[in-house]
Amino acid sequence: MALYNSNRGGIIQIIIGVIFVILIGQLISLQIVSNKYKLAADNNAIFRKIIYPDRGIIYDRKKRALLENTISYDLVVIPNEAKGVDTNTLCEILKIDKEEYKKRMIEVIIKNSRVKAGTFEPFLTPELYAQLTENLYRFPGFSLSERSIRNYPYNTAAHVLGYVAEVDVNFLQKHEEEGYEMGDYAGMTGLEKQYESILMGQRGVKRYLRDNKGRIQGAYEKGEFDTLAIAGKNLYTSMDVEVQQLAEKLLQNKVGSAVAINPKTGGVIAMASSPGYNPNLLTGSQRRKTIGRLLLDTARPIYNRAIKGQYPPGSTFKPLGAIIALDEGLITPSYGYNCFGAYGACGDPRKCEHHNAGHAANLQLALANSCNSYFLQVFRMAIDNPKYKNAKTGYLKWKEYMNSFGFGRKLGVDLPSENKANIPDTAKYNKDFGNPRYWNSCYMLTLGIGQDRMTATPLQLANSMAFIANDGYYYTPHFVDSIEDENEQDAAMLEKFRTKQKVTKIPSSIFKVIKEGMHDVTVYGTAAFIKVPGHEYCAKTGTAQNPHGKNHSLFVCFAPKDNPKIAVAVIVENAGYGATWAGPIATLMMEKYLNDTLTPESALKAETLSQVDLMPQAIKDWYVRNNKSAYLTPLEYNNDELSDVWDMEMLASDAIPARIPKDTIKKDTNTKSSLPAAPTTLPKTNKDSAVLNNKKKINKSKQVNKKQPSIKKKTANKNVNQL
């Protein structure tokens, strides 16, 4: 029997062999032919964790850190492990209710799934942190996770430094290729945004093994494929933290801006915008509480007026007007104009503050006395230059000069969203006055004294001072002088700030005259009573009419006269005379910078000045109505105290300069001139309606008191009060 079936042993072996061949065949297909399983395994098991490097630090010119990094803690939770949590205690500590607890838990699950840690409460305050660490054993699944946040030891330069915030969907779409992820933080404004790529450093990637429930098991391949995080590079700026703090202090309780530039390098020494805010209010746990209120504040504390505010430059333009005329050969320094207190060559006479004969007998005198008639005349000569065939060409030439001085275009400062302000285009005048053949210099006469449609940012004004101080060139204003471990790419980035911007070939003799004139301003002219101890300086005051009420107070200057080290522009909105408010602020900043300290008298002056309240009534009313105290001040000034001061001032309403819109339109404005140069086609309605509109606006803002007087491009003042 066994013999009979003995061949069956062989058959069984064949069957076994076939089975094994099938198995090996499938193994070949799985392990050799297909490669999708390797990918599937990696997708399963490898968890990429991004390691965030420390952000770079920003220093001032003396290597003082304007901002630093500190550690903040987040309360994070792994929902799956959060079982048996003492919710009562937790809710009590966090001051939330059970509903909120559930809501947040669901949010965490949606964002990060059940098995991964998600943020339950970000940026714990030190007290919360202490309470939570003590009680953490009661909250299984919860833990505290470190996070690096910004800290501003000097409580200053909020507008310049900007802030970092969590990226949103828009940001992610814009920066798709740069490796940002939901929940990342990035610079949103200011230097933080401009130098984001340098400050953020290079992220590291760590690969972890993850198990079937998403829990981390340890490093993948002992970290062989990990990349290290490289810390962000530090930025060294030209800023001076003390000058900056002084500028912010002096601008307290005022609306305005101050910019100081080192003319030798173009480096910005200080840039203040008021009302501002304490940068520490927008970091960590403060941010959530503050950001909404700051954004809604009618005084717009987040708005950087220094690069976005557009102001009519007023008389501060006059030195530039003179430079153009001198360079074109239209006048000589000894050119004089016989001014008797008004300029009437274009019909409606424009008022001048000075009546005494000879106050504009030559350029120097005219500058020192800020004679309106003189500069209106000089402007007209430039536009109606016989060299050019018509007013349009003359105007275009004039505009070219202005653009080369840095007006009407973006200077290219290393801050985002700089405004180019306005040097009007001929198209505007064509639209208003028709064919350029029919219009002439009289139509835009007040451009000659920095009014009409001309606007400039405080930064442009400061830059124009640097331009004059340097005898005809400037460096693009910038904050960052150098980057730590600068490589070629960084150097290329900073290259434009290291290149001299010399666009015109104006002989230095012209600047010498202008400087003398501006020096005279500080000796016997409009700013004669303001001194900088130990230094001769050059300056020009400005009192710009504007459609929003009281005149803006402007002051531009540089010092020392012979070897300028600092150029400053200050504007205080709706404050009045340039020499009264803006002047002292600018000179105190220069004194601080040049002498490194203030004399006791100056310090006292600074203290008094900082207490002066020039805040427009509309803003104050808004605060009262919305029951808000302002955040305009650095931390050392208690907000409550400030609001007390304000309340007092509210009561003593007579202490505040009445903000009744001054009727600056003189009677003679409406009288028709019979002078031959008078433009008979001048659309009177346009002018009048503009004035009317302005009046309406003022009244409206007074009634509604909701809109903060903002700077409008269009100025239509035909009668100018110049100091």
Added chain:
Amino acid sequence: MSTSSNQNNFSKGTDLAVIVLYMIMVAIGVLCIYMVEYNPNTSWSTSFITAKTNYSKQFYFAIFCSFIGIFILLMDSKVFTALANILYAGGILLMLATFVLGKNINGSKSWIPIAGGFNLQPAELCKIFTALFLAKFISKPETDFTKLKSHLIAGAMIALPAILSIMQHELGLALVYSAFLFAMYREGLPAAILVIGLSFAVLVIAALLLEPTVLAIILTVIASLIILSMIKRFKRNKNTILVVIGIWAICFGTVRFVVPYIFNNVLECYQSTRIYSMVGKEYDCSMNIKAAANMAVGKKSIKPDDYNVKQSKIAIGSGGFWGRGFLKGTQTRGKYVPAQHTDFIFTSLGEAFGFVGTFTFLALYLFFLFRLIRIAERQRSTFSRVYAYSVVGIFLFHIAVNISMTIGLFPVVGIPLPLISYGGSSLLTFTALIFILLRLDADRQMVLR
């Protein structure tokens, strides 16, 4: 000197190759379990001493089993023939006892708890007893294994523990009993029965793959073609046509009624789903009577998915040609493969050592099986040969089904990989199977009845 002569006596006639292969397999098994359980934070030496991890437990099981093996080798080979009947009866009684004493482990009530926290699975032991009992039956002089009657008796002997296993919800263990067909085939079971069995399997798969009506048409067409081509023969013998029509009717009935009945009424919902998913189809559990019954009782029927097989395939596939390296498999380290230390142990090997590893491993096993067949064929005694072929069949079935299910060629059934998978009962059973064979082989010159 006396010890050395004892040693000689002890090892005389014992097939050393099988023992060496056995030891290699067990060592690979412990290593594979170590890969599964590996934790970089705990030292393996301490866990070996404390025996808290499965690989250390398996190691101690292996030591225990080697004592059992030595014990078996020291026994008189006549004991096995003498005790075959009693052991079988005892095994069946134990299996029946599980219905009373059984402990529920992983949803199957097939374990009897014994002292020291260990559990015994009688169905495992019954494999040995059935092998011995079958060998005893076939080797009886009065048994003529060419007769159908003998086939039926042998079939019943095998079916009894298989049916009990099914009743314990151990489908995998029940299927193992089909491995005895190898031994029966070797002893004269007509090949036709195997062919019919194979045809039935093909028919079932066809029934799963194709729409019933399409399949019915195909079957009818085939039957018609056969009738047409053999029309001359039918004229001579009218019975043949009846045979063809009969076969057609059986096939049709199987496809139309038997297959749906099996899937909807005999198998559990999850089993049907697994089989359907093998051919890439989805099984609708609402058709399953058992699932419906569970639903009526209020038990939630868990809808199973092919997660196991997917992860298992990923693990093996990600190994590539050379493998990811010892302890470097991410699927294993991340515990993505469920039951990896028991039924899916092959995945850790495939992931760590790649095709090179799996091929070597299969070659080793093939060599092992061929070695067992060689041993079987050199037996003079029918008892030893039948027993040897039973062992071959059991091993082959386990290996083929286990590996097939990890690489997606067979539905998931709970069948361990012999000598590799974690589990004391399983290791003990396979040890006993092998060492009894070695003991019988050592006495191959004797004629055992």
